[in-house]
Amino acid sequence: MTQVAKGKKRQKSQGYIAAASAKQFPSPSRREIAFAGRSNVGKSTLINALSKRRNLARTSKTPGKTRLVFFYETERADLYFVDLPGYGYAKASRDELxxxxxxxxxYFKSGRPIGVVLLLIDIRRGFGDLDLQMLDYLCHFNIAWQVVLTKADKLSRQAIVKAEREAMAMIEKYADQYGHKAYAPISVAAGPSPRDLAVxxxxRRIYNIVDGIE
Ligand SMILES: Nc1nc2c(ncn2[C@@H]2O[C@H](COP(=O)(O)OP(=O)(O)O)[C@@H](O)[C@H]2O)c(=O)[nH]1
Ligand SMILES: [Mg+2]
Structure with missing residues (x-):
């Protein structure tokens, strides 16, 4: 069996579609919950935690590896989790993109049925220029977004509260400016304890948003 054939088989049995360009996106038959953020922020880890499947999305210690958009099937047949390429690092060099x-x-320009975008921010770093550019972008396209502060296990309780307060100030500023709904950030530690209450x-929050309850 060739490498390509093996890859295809695995792709089918795991319930996901990997797209290198818009032509390969699935037909817009399900609503989508998209995960955006810098390389290495924890997108794939969070997708695994929410999917309750440890190895659905591939995680990596090396930033900047994923350049495809992955559409993962979820527990709900009407939804995809969409893992977007991380921004901020070029693959070959470690130059900032x-x-x-x-x-x-x-993905954002093609009118996908996006229910909500989770914008992941490393709780220790806060918002960077590209994260703010992403917020502008989402507001511009009038897409609902929820900020998730990742790797909360790396900070003390007190430092988490401070980081959440700072993130909320940024969220409110953007939401006010665009007349967007401001959802409070949620801090998660998806890596070490995926059953974390915050996850x-x-x-609950994301399903409420996509179902129009919040
Ligand atoms: N301590 C800690 N590490 C995490 C957490 N989430 C992800 N990581 C680690 O961060 C690295 C990048 O995670 P990954 O999900 O591949 O990031 P992605 O590039 O955004 O998809 C991996 O080594 C993960 O194990 C977390 O909540 N806590
Ligand atoms: Mg990833």
């Missing part, structure tokens, strides 16, 4: 990839751009409250 200053914009989003073509396929990310296409469960995030799960």
């Amino acid at each position: 200053t914009s989003f990839s073509r396929v990310t751009d296409d 469960q409250s995030l799960e």
